[in-house]
Amino acid sequence: MLERELASTAIEWxxxxxxxxxxxxxxxxxxxRRWFAPRPAWQIAVATVALVIAVLMAVPPTRAAVLDLxxxxxxRIEHREPRPSTFGHRLAxxxxxxxxxxxxxxxxxxxxxxxxxxAVYLAENPTRVDMVYRxxxxxxxxxxxxxxxxxxxxxxxxxxERLTVGGDRAYFISGANHGFAYIPAGSAExxxxxxxxxxxxxxxxxxxxxxxxxxxxxxxxxxVRLAESVG
Amino acid sequence: xxxxxxxxxxxxxxxxxxxxxxxxxxxxxxxETAFRIAYVICGNAADAEEAAQEAFVKAYRALxxxxxxxxxxxxxxxIVANEARNRRRSAGRRTALVLRAAGEGRPSGEAAPxxxxxxxAGERRAxxxxxxxxxxxxxxxxxxxxxxxxxxxxxxxxxxxxxPGTVKSRLSRALDRLREEVGEDA
Numbered sequence: 001m002l003e004r005e006l007a008s009t010a011i012e013w014x015x016x017x018x019x020x021x022x023x024x025x026x027x028x029x030x031x032x033r034r035w036f037a038p039r040p041a042w043q044i045a046v047a048t049v050a051l052v053i054a055v056l057m058a059v060p061p062t063r064a065a066v067l068d069l070x071x072x073x074x075x076r077i078e079h080r081e082p083r084p085s086t087f088g089h090r091l092a093x094x095x096x097x098x099x100x101x102x103x104x105x106x107x108x109x110x111x112x113x114x115x116x117x118x119a120v121y122l123a124e125n126p127t128r129v130d131m132v133y134r135x136x137x138x139x140x141x142x143x144x145x146x147x148x149x150x151x152x153x154x155x156x157x158x159x160x161e162r163l164t165v166g167g168d169r170a171y172f173i174s175g176a177n178h179g180f181a182y183i184p185a186g187s188a189e190x191x192x193x194x195x196x197x198x199x200x201x202x203x204x205x206x207x208x209x210x211x212x213x214x215x216x217x218x219x220x221x222x223x224v225r226l227a228e229s230v231g
Numbered sequence: 232x233x234x235x236x237x238x239x240x241x242x243x244x245x246x247x248x249x250x251x252x253x254x255x256x257x258x259x260x261x262x263e264t265a266f267r268i269a270y271v272i273c274g275n276a277a278d279a280e281e282a283a284q285e286a287f288v289k290a291y292r293a294l295x296x297x298x299x300x301x302x303x304x305x306x307x308x309x310i311v312a313n314e315a316r317n318r319r320r321s322a323g324r325r326t327a328l329v330l331r332a333a334g335e336g337r338p339s340g341e342a343a344p345x346x347x348x349x350x351x352a353g354e355r356r357a358x359x360x361x362x363x364x365x366x367x368x369x370x371x372x373x374x375x376x377x378x379x380x381x382x383x384x385x386x387x388x389x390x391x392x393x394x395p396g397t398v399k400s401r402l403s404r405a406l407d408r409l410r411e412e413v414g415e416d417a
Contacts (some may be wrong), residue, residue: 001405002359002415006378009356010333014276020258023287024251139358 093130094123102129109210111139113229126184126191137216137226138201143185145212146171146203153179161220165204165227172220174200182211189223202227239303247294258287261304264380265311268390271375272315274328279315286314289388305389310384312372312390319368328364328371330379332356362412370405377402 035230056062102108106129110116116133116137128142150171154160157176164170178201180193202223204212212230214223235247237253239260245253262283269279269286290297290310297306300388332353363371376387387402388395 002410005359006363006374007353007381009359009379011360011379012331012333013267014270014279017276017280018262019262019266019268019283019287020255022284023258023291024255025387026284026288027251027291172357 093121093132094128095121097122105129105137106141107208107210108141109212109228109230111214111226113226114139126187129152136215137218137223139226139230140213140215141210142182143209144182144191145185145205145209146182147205149181149190149192150203152190153181163220163224165202165224166206168204168206170202170204170227172200172202172223174220180213185209240299243297243299243303246291254291257303257307261307262287264304264382265308267380268308268372268376269311269315271328271372271379272312273319273322274368278318278322282315282318283311285318286311289314302386305382305386308386308390309392313392316368330360330364332360332412358413359409362409365412366405366408369401370408373398373401374405374409 030162034061034067053157056065092126097120099108099110099116099120102120105122105124106127108120108129108131110131114133114136118134118136119132121130121132122128123130126142128140131139131141133139150173151160155176155178158173158178161174161177162170163172180201181190199215199217200219200223202212202214202218202220204214204227205214212227216223216228218226237256239257242253242257246257265283265286266279269282272275273279273282290307293310297303351404363374366374373387373391376382376390377384382390384395384398388398391398391401408412
């Protein structure tokens with residue numbers, strides 16, 4: 001009886017709001033990132049295990065036990081003073097050689113204003129010599145031309161100046177970071193490289209076929225002076 | 232394909248692939264029942280609206296866990312009921328549910344009642360609904376699902392997250408308590 005009465009009663013329900021529209025709008029909006037946003041259980045599990053291991057590893061006696069547990073007993077963790085890296089190692093240069101060794105492969109011209117380099121590196125294909133000066137510029141020499149590809153390696157944020165150095169065509173690139181581009185002698189393929197030192201670059205296309213590149217924290221006049229001292 | 236409305240299963244597949252329009256269609260199909268269940272549980276329209284909205288957002292994100300081929304409505308309503316209950320709990324309010332009968336009872340095969348009979352019937356309904364509103368959330372929800380929203384026993388079970396057998400016994404106890412509320416003995 002009661003059941004029948006209830007079933008035959010039409011209810012005056014409150015008006016149903018437009019939930020579909022609200023839901024669509026919420027789903028279209030980018031999700032709000034909250035640091036306490038619910039994360040999948042596996043993420044929490046992984047994070048918890050990682051934290052526990054990190055805490056245990058911080059203490060030497062438990063570290064040994066953890067390494068045992070993980071089957072990594074043969075791993076030894078030693079604390080040592082870091083060794084100084086070989087000077088010039090970070091630069092994309094060739095093998096370290098003496099100036100005399102480099103001269104057997106390439107007619108190296110040393111900038112007289114700088115004197116003998118701290119280190120010399122020799123690379124092949126194409127043959128090039130990099131002379132490194134501690135606290136000073138990087139001087140590169142190779143048989144190549146920079147015209148016209150160098151302009152493609154320069155971003156619009158850099159300043160690009162055309163000069164003559166000792167009667168040879170030269171470019172001075174300053175300002176923003178810039179790349180280096182050249183065409184090796186006897187080749188049609190341009191080579192593109194990233195900039196190696198933060199600083200300005202002077203390129204001189206010497207009449208003897210050597211492309212001289214001086215890169216470092218130098219202004220144009222200093223760079224030109226160095227280039228003019230190259231024998 | 233032209234002109235044929237998409238089946239629920241097709242809409243679900245599309246919604247899973249990120250089709251918002253397909254999901255909006257599904258929400259529209261079920262928002263009324265969802266809102267009413269939330270209203271019965273929460274006891275007010277504002278909370279019911281928020282609960283239903285939140286539930287549909289959660290359901291969208293959980294669509295991957297919905298088993299294809301099963302009816303969508305009970306699955307959705309279970310999420311809605313859960314959300315509504317959470318909201319009711321956190322709100323801490325325990326207001327009685329207010330339900331009003333619409334002007335007329337549902338049309339039946341019987342002849343139109345006399346004005347006196349209609350008045351009596353109207354009073355009787357008001358008494359019943361007031362009694363229902365005073366019941367616990369658990370009791371009134373099971374009654375509302377079965378008799379006011381006309382969900383099947385299986386759908387009611389899914390919505391409330393209980394076994395179908397439990398619906399029977401819970402419903403029978405809820406009706407007993409409603410009889411007590413309105414001054415009838417079981």
